[in-house]
Amino acid sequence: MSMDLEQCYKELEGDYAEVMRRLRKEELVHRFLIKFLESDEVQRIDEALQERDYEKAFDLVHTLKGETMTLGLGRLSKSSIILCEQLRYKIYGEEMLQQFRKVRMDYQKTIDIIRKYRDSQP
Structure with missing residues (x-):
C-alpha cells in the first residue's frame, strides 16, 4: 500500500502545509x-551524554532540532526543542535524561514512519 507525503506527515504529527511553504517542492x-534516515545525531547525543560532554550534546541536539524544525517532523521536533533548552540552561540530571529517552523514542518512531513511506514508493 502506497503512502503519500501528506499521509507520512500526518503520521509524523508534522505540518505538511508549512513544510511545503518552506521547501516548495514535494521532490525536495x-x-x-x-x-x-542517515542521521546519527541521536546516537552521538547518547554518547556525549554518557561521557557527560554536555556542550557537545547541546551542539548535537541543536543540530537535530534545526533539522526536525526545517523538515517539520512534529513529534521529534517538539521533544528535541525541550531537550535543547534543558542543555542550553544546564538542567542536567534525571529530568534531562528522561527527556533524552523521549527524544530517542520519538526518533525511532520518526525513522520507522519515514522508512514505511520510502518503502511504499513505486
Whole structure:
C-alpha cells in the first residue's frame, strides 16, 4: 500500500502545509526526508551524554532540532526543542535524561514512519 507525503506527515504529527511553504517542492521534501534516515545525531547525543560532554550534546541536539524544525517532523521536533533548552540552561540530571529517552523514542518512531513511506514508493 502506497503512502503519500501528506499521509507520512500526518503520521509524523508534522505540518505538511508549512513544510511545503518552506521547501516548495514535494521532490525536495522527499529527498530531505530520505536523507534524514542517515542521521546519527541521536546516537552521538547518547554518547556525549554518557561521557557527560554536555556542550557537545547541546551542539548535537541543536543540530537535530534545526533539522526536525526545517523538515517539520512534529513529534521529534517538539521533544528535541525541550531537550535543547534543558542543555542550553544546564538542567542536567534525571529530568534531562528522561527527556533524552523521549527524544530517542520519538526518533525511532520518526525513522520507522519515514522508512514505511520510502518503502511504499513505486
